[in-house]
Amino acid sequence: MISGANPSAAPELLRVSGVEAPLQQPGTLRALWGRFRHDRLATAALAILALIVVICIAAPLTSPHDPLATQAVNRLAPPGSPGHLLGTDGAGRDLLSRLIWGGRISLMTGVAPVVIGLLVGGLFGLLAGYYGGVTRTVIMRCVDVLFAFPAVLLAIAIAVTLGAGTRNVIIALAVVLVPSVARVTESATISACSQEYIEAAKASGVNDASIIVFQLVRNVASAPLAYCFSIIGPVIVFAAGLNFLGLGIQPPDPEWGSMLYSLQSSLLFAPLTSIVPGVPIAIAALLFDVIGNAVRDVLDPRLA
Amino acid sequence: MSTSSNGTLLSVQGLQTRIKGDRHSITVVDGVSFELGQQQVLALIGESGSGKTMTALSILRLVAAPVAITGGEVWYEGKDILRLPAEKMRTLRGRRIAMIFQNPRDRFDPLRTIGDQLIEVLMHHGITQNRSEASRRALSLLREVKLLDAERVMKMYPNEVSGGMLQRAMIAIAIAPAPDLLIADEPTSSLDVTIQSEILDLLKSVETARRMSILFITHDISVAQQVADTVAVMYAGQIVEYGKASEVFAHPQHPYTQALMASVPTPTSDVLQPIHGLPADLAHPPPGCRFAPRCPSASVHGRASEPPPFVQTENVGVRCWLYAEAGQ
Amino acid sequence: MLSYAARRVVLLVPVLLGATVVVFGLIHLIPGDPAGALLGPTSSDATRAAFRHDLGLDQPLPIQYGVWLWHVLHLDLGISIARRQPVISIVWEAFQHTLLLAAVAALLANVVGLFLGIVAATRQFGIADRAAMGFAALATAIPSYWLGLILVVLLALKVQIFPTGGMTSAIDGGSPFDIFWHLVLPAMAAGAAPAGIVARTVRASVLEVLRLDFVQALRARGFSESTILFRHIVPNAFPTILTVMGLQAGYLLGGVAFVEVVFSWPGIGNLLFLSIGQRDYPVILGVMLFVSFVFVLLNLAVDLMHAALDPRVRTSVAA
Numbered sequence: 001m002i003s004g005a006n007p008s009a010a011p012e013l014l015r016v017s018g019v020e021a022p023l024q025q026p027g028t029l030r031a032l033w034g035r036f037r038h039d040r041l042a043t044a045a046l047a048i049l050a051l052i053v054v055i056c057i058a059a060p061l062t063s064p065h066d067p068l069a070t071q072a073v074n075r076l077a078p079p080g081s082p083g084h085l086l087g088t089d090g091a092g093r094d095l096l097s098r099l100i101w102g103g104r105i106s107l108m109t110g111v112a113p114v115v116i117g118l119l120v121g122g123l124f125g126l127l128a129g130y131y132g133g134v135t136r137t138v139i140m141r142c143v144d145v146l147f148a149f150p151a152v153l154l155a156i157a158i159a160v161t162l163g164a165g166t167r168n169v170i171i172a173l174a175v176v177l178v179p180s181v182a183r184v185t186e187s188a189t190i191s192a193c194s195q196e197y198i199e200a201a202k203a204s205g206v207n208d209a210s211i212i213v214f215q216l217v218r219n220v221a222s223a224p225l226a227y228c229f230s231i232i233g234p235v236i237v238f239a240a241g242l243n244f245l246g247l248g249i250q251p252p253d254p255e256w257g258s259m260l261y262s263l264q265s266s267l268l269f270a271p272l273t274s275i276v277p278g279v280p281i282a283i284a285a286l287l288f289d290v291i292g293n294a295v296r297d298v299l300d301p302r303l304a
Numbered sequence: 305m306s307t308s309s310n311g312t313l314l315s316v317q318g319l320q321t322r323i324k325g326d327r328h329s330i331t332v333v334d335g336v337s338f339e340l341g342q343q344q345v346l347a348l349i350g351e352s353g354s355g356k357t358m359t360a361l362s363i364l365r366l367v368a369a370p371v372a373i374t375g376g377e378v379w380y381e382g383k384d385i386l387r388l389p390a391e392k393m394r395t396l397r398g399r400r401i402a403m404i405f406q407n408p409r410d411r412f413d414p415l416r417t418i419g420d421q422l423i424e425v426l427m428h429h430g431i432t433q434n435r436s437e438a439s440r441r442a443l444s445l446l447r448e449v450k451l452l453d454a455e456r457v458m459k460m461y462p463n464e465v466s467g468g469m470l471q472r473a474m475i476a477i478a479i480a481p482a483p484d485l486l487i488a489d490e491p492t493s494s495l496d497v498t499i500q501s502e503i504l505d506l507l508k509s510v511e512t513a514r515r516m517s518i519l520f521i522t523h524d525i526s527v528a529q530q531v532a533d534t535v536a537v538m539y540a541g542q543i544v545e546y547g548k549a550s551e552v553f554a555h556p557q558h559p560y561t562q563a564l565m566a567s568v569p570t571p572t573s574d575v576l577q578p579i580h581g582l583p584a585d586l587a588h589p590p591p592g593c594r595f596a597p598r599c600p601s602a603s604v605h606g607r608a609s610e611p612p613p614f615v616q617t618e619n620v621g622v623r624c625w626l627y628a629e630a631g632q
Numbered sequence: 633m634l635s636y637a638a639r640r641v642v643l644l645v646p647v648l649l650g651a652t653v654v655v656f657g658l659i660h661l662i663p664g665d666p667a668g669a670l671l672g673p674t675s676s677d678a679t680r681a682a683f684r685h686d687l688g689l690d691q692p693l694p695i696q697y698g699v700w701l702w703h704v705l706h707l708d709l710g711i712s713i714a715r716r717q718p719v720i721s722i723v724w725e726a727f728q729h730t731l732l733l734a735a736v737a738a739l740l741a742n743v744v745g746l747f748l749g750i751v752a753a754t755r756q757f758g759i760a761d762r763a764a765m766g767f768a769a770l771a772t773a774i775p776s777y778w779l780g781l782i783l784v785v786l787l788a789l790k791v792q793i794f795p796t797g798g799m800t801s802a803i804d805g806g807s808p809f810d811i812f813w814h815l816v817l818p819a820m821a822a823g824a825a826p827a828g829i830v831a832r833t834v835r836a837s838v839l840e841v842l843r844l845d846f847v848q849a850l851r852a853r854g855f856s857e858s859t860i861l862f863r864h865i866v867p868n869a870f871p872t873i874l875t876v877m878g879l880q881a882g883y884l885l886g887g888v889a890f891v892e893v894v895f896s897w898p899g900i901g902n903l904l905f906l907s908i909g910q911r912d913y914p915v916i917l918g919v920m921l922f923v924s925f926v927f928v929l930l931n932l933a934v935d936l937m938h939a940a941l942d943p944r945v946r947t948s949v950a951a
Contacts, residue, residue: 144643145650147931148924150886153904157920160908161661237775241890244777245905260778264894271785278778285773366851398854411849413864424863425853477853 028222028299035298042294049287052280056103065094067101067254076270087273089259090266091252095276102254103280105166109248109255110236110284112170117177118228124178125185125224130193130216140186143179151176155238159247169248173239177231181224188223192216226300233288240281256281313380313517314340314363314485320375321355321362330586332358334541335376340485340534345511345518347528347549349564350538353583356521359538360487363519364403365393380485399429402478406490408470412462418473419458422446422480429481445476449506468499472506479510486511487519492527504530525568529553537561540584540594547620557622559599593625601626636939640932651924652704655917656697662913669913672713704921710914714907719918723900727922729799730899732811734888737819738881741826746873748827749834754861756839764831771828776887780821780894787817797896814897822891826880833876837869844868871941878934885927 036043055062064085071092079087079095086095128139146154158172192198193216201215240257242248249255251262259277267274321333332355340346350356362373365386377384380401385393405411412421422442423435432438439458446454449472462470471491478486488507492500508531511518522528528535532549537560545558556562566577581598584590590597592607599606606625662669671683691699703709709719745768752764788796794817800806801814841847842865850860866873889901896902900919907915 141646141650144647145654148647148651148928149654149920150883150923150927152886152889152901153920153923154886156889156904156908157658157916160904160916161658163663233773237773241775241777244890245893246908260781264781267781267785268789271789275778275781275785278775278781281778282774285775286769289769289773364852366848394854394856396854397852403849403852405845405849405852407845410845413846413850413868415867416864424855428853428855428859474849481854 031298032295035294039294042290045287045290049284049291052103052284052287053107056100056107059101059104063097063100065097067093067097068252069093076266076273078270078272079276086276087270089263089273093252093254095259095273098254098259099256099277099280102256102259102277105249105253106236106240106243106256106281107284109166109169109173109239109243110232113173113177113239114228114232114235116170116174117181118224120174121178121181122185122221122224125182125187126189126216126220128182129186129189129220132190136186139182143182146175146179152238152241155242156245156247159242164247164250166248169239169242172242172247173235177235180231181228184227185220185224188220189216192219195219222299226296229288229295229299230292233285233292236288237281237285311341312339313342313344314519315379316359316363316376317379318376319359319362319378320373321358321367322372322374324370324372325587328587331374331589332371332541332586333362336538336541336543337376338534338536338543338546340517340519343511343515343517344533345508345520345531346534346536347532348519348521348536348538349523349525349528351523351583353586354538355541356523356538357489360403360489360519360521363487364397364401365390366397366403398425398478398483399481400483401485401487402481402483403487403489404471404474404478404491407494408467408474409462411474412470414462417459417461418446418465418470422458422473422477425477425480431481441480442476445480446473448479449473449476449510450502451476467495468503471495471499471503475503475506475510479514479516482514483516485517485519487521489521490523491520493522493524500527501530507531525553525564537564540589541586542594542623543621544595544623545620546622551620555620557620557627558595558624559601559626560595563598563600633940637936640935644928644932647928648925651928652701652921653697655921655924656700658920659700659913659917669911670710670713672911709918709921712907712912712915714910714912714915719914720922722903722915723918723922726898726900726903726919727926729897730885730888730892730901733815733818733822733892733897733899734881734884736815737823737888737891738826738877738884740819741823741880741884742830742877744823745827745830745877746834748831749873750838750861750866752831752835753838753842754857761835765835768828768831771824771831774824775890776821776825777890777894779824780818780891783817783821784894797894799898814895818888818891818895818897821894822884822888826884826887830873830876830880834869834873837872838865841865841868871938874941875934875938878930878937882927882930882934885930886923 036046071088073092074081074084074088075090075092077084077088079085081087084094084096086099088094089098124139124143128136149157155172155176158175159168162168162171198215239248240255240260243255243257244261246258246261249258251258256277260275260281263270263274263277316339317337319333319336320331322329322331334355336355336359338346338348348356348359358367358371361367361371363378363385365373367373373386376386378386380396385396388396412418416424419439419442422445423438426432426438426441427435432441442458443454446457451457451469451472457465457469457473465473475491486507491507492503495503504527507518507520510516518531520528520531529549535545535547535549535552536543537545537552537558539560545552545556545561552561553565556565560579563577563579567579579598584594584597590607592605592609593599593602593611596602596607603625611623611625659670671680675683707720709723711717712719712722715722748764748768752761755761783794784796788794795801795814797814799814800810847860847865850864855863886901888897888899889904891897892899892901893905900923904916904919906912907919
């Protein structure tokens with residue numbers, strides 16, 4: 001997937017290939033476990049990611065310096081300078097510390113919208129697919145309307161309108177993701193609903209809510225889950241991008257994207273230092289890409 | 305059309321093809337030998353999984369990893385074509401040795417008209433020099449395979465045409481470059497019975513008119529009975545009986561062939577005898593004769609060691625202990 | 633085909649109307665008084681009162697919407713607070729610049745992606761395949777804005793081949809070549825990730841076609857691998873390939889925003905960014921409205937093209 005997410009790609013492919021959504025097999029967790037045991041690359045990626053997450057969460061312990069502590073003397077020090085493994089920024093603050101503390105925000109603004117998108121979009125898609133008719137038309141029309149806007153511009157507009165702050169960035173990204181997840185889920189739900197066991201359940205009088213919760217969700221979940229896993233990386237990049245534009249976190253709080261932006265003015269004098277904050281963004285996206293591929297292969301091989 | 309000294313068009317000797325798996329390899333074609341003469345139809349009969357399609361694909365070298373031809377020779381026009389350079393082999397394909405398949409619908413490019421695909425073959429093999437000539441030739445070919453309304457069929461796409469018509473079109477494509485040998489892999493298996501006999505008649509008339517030989521692969525004895533001059537019966541990758549069709553059908557020697565004949569309905573039989581047991585597991589072949597687990601006449605000797613390939617009994621070659629001992 | 637197209641065009645209208653509703657909603661989400669937001673902090677009370685009356689802001693919401701929609705349909709998107717010019721002309725000019733950049737980036741991405749994808753598929757599991765897919769993974773993970781900065785450092789600062797930003801040179805600028813020269817770095821930065829996606833999709837699509845039985849039949853007819861590839865396999869893979877290419881091109885229309893900011897390319901992304909800082913809400917909203925219309929039409933074009941190539945799509949019920 002791409003930097004600055006393009007969530008609409010996968011559901012289009014799904015819709016267009018005209019293939020049935022797979023039934024989630026029993027033992028999915030076992031299948032995932034088996035896959036990761038054999039796929040050394042994915043396991044390594046998972047391990048590295050876990051390490052990064054732990055380091056960021058434990059920022060008070062792992063951060064070598066105070067991320068907000070400025071100093072006038074050692075500014076724009078290059079990576080590898082004594083005492084500052086990754087150098088310092090324009091205000092003399094240690095970059096490594098800021099990256100560690102900033103990681104909490106950057107990672108969260110990547111994952112949170114996906115979770116929200118999965119829950120909200122998944123719910124809409126389920127309802128649309130299960131009930132069909134007017135419900136489906138209304139929901140999918142609204143989804144279409146949101147698809148009328150390019151993802152990036154929509155997110156920017158919403159974030160601008162709601163005002164600065166991390167919470168609004170998360171909301172903006174969630175709004176952008178919901179339509180895609182909804183489409184994926186709707187398509188999977190329609191396929192699943194054509195299976196006979198649903199007819200049987202309805203015929204025997206089980207109420208709709210039970211059917212949805214107990215039967216449908218289990219079988220339909222793999223498609224949106226696979227999609228969401230594959231999209232976490234691009235969303236992290238996208239979120240950092242919104243921060244890059246100044247829409248989210250405000251200085252002096254650290255965040256990978258906004259750090260990149262504030263260092264842009266020093267590009268000429270300290271090129272190496274200025275591009276440091278982009279490294280964790282790319283690494284996180286790459287790790288999630290590898291992991292997402294492995295998960296998707298297990299959950300929904302057709303999307304490959 | 306050149307032939308070897310005794311009029312043999314194709315001579316397969318000891319052909320061996322294996323599939324390389326993760327744990328072990330499977331030999332799907334195990335030392336297959338037969339000969340095909342001029343204007344002859346050889347029926348290669350066997351159940352699914354017997355290796356007959358693999359044999360055909362091996363002759364044309366249409367196999368790719370993890371399948372590989374690991375032994376044997378295939379003599380055509382005085383050359384062992386298994387050892388030809390790939391490019392030279394490609395010039396043979398379609399031009400001198402053609403192949404038609406089961407399920408004609410899966411064997412056409414869905415995006416191009418039938419006429420286009422026919423013209424493409426004519427132009428590629430240099431049968432015609434320009435499109436208009438190719439177009440005319442294509443029309444006459446379609447008529448030759450008895451496709452009514454050939455002009456309309458030329459412009460149609462594969463999904464607009466019935467299975468029987470597609471098979472005729474596939475035959476047209478195969479015979480367009482006037483090959484010496486046509487390999488037909490279960491050409492009628494996916495068609496209605498009425499269409500089946502039409503296609504069989506078509507193949508026979510094409511064979512005579514164009515003096516082609518046909519390697520006809522089938523699992524259906526009654527179909528083989530209609531077309532074959534010679535017969536080779538395959539089981540678990542090996543040929544177990546081989547000879548003139550009239551002989552083999554009238555006096556089957558190998559227990560498997562006998563069982564096959566017994567399982568075919570005839571006007572007089574009212575009870576069909578299925579063959580007991582399951583096809584051999586090629587990943588773990590039995591130590592002795594491959595058919596022993598299902599053979600009503602199996603001996604201890606048969607279960608323990610493989611019978612020698614081919615003992616001649618009159619007109620027929622059999623791979624079976626019953627005859628090996630008798631023939632000593 | 634025609635009925636499918638007609639259906640899709642008719643479906644456009646509610647979508648576009650819905651888009652206007654969304655933008656209208658955004659106006660009212662802005663904290664504070666809409667008149668103040670749309671006229672700027674320096675506007676006088678009298679001006680605001682007149683404005684409110686003009687736009688019917690003292691009327692119930694549906695009427696406000698109606699009045700506003702009326703203005704929009706007459707291409708009146710308001711006046712930019714910062715520049716004191718009609719929004720429509722500002723947006724239109726910026727849009728053309730974005731279109732240029734997005735088109736070049738899309739072209740680059742699609743060509744590179746197509747090439748890599750075909751190479752990878754035809755040499756599956758070989759070195760070329762791994763290298764191509766490794767590059768694709770990297771390309772999709774690297775943020776476009778970061779790649780832009782790196783390219784500036786490498787090719788505009790360290791080695792001064794390309795300009796660091798802008799669309800034209802300050803001195804003697806404006807020629808097509810000058811503009812093209814300014815395009816190179818931003819197009820590369822914006823196109824890398826879409827190239828990766830296209831490469832992956834092309835590879836998957838070609839592999840899927842390669843598995844089909846008719847490919848073996850074609851080999852049996854004696855055609856060479858390259859003939860089969862270009863005359864039969866790629867055309868069969870086309871519907872999927874072309875769709876993803878169209879989607880990427882459409883995505884780029886908005887996606888180049890980050891790159892525009894890095895390179896100060898005067899497109900709508902940059903316009904949006906500057907307007908954020910200036911609180912120039914008329915421009916922000918005008919951009920959203922304008923882009924949504926264009927985007928919807930573009931998506932329609934992609935869908936119609938896909939339906940033209942793949943008959944199966946026309947018969948399925950559009951979601």
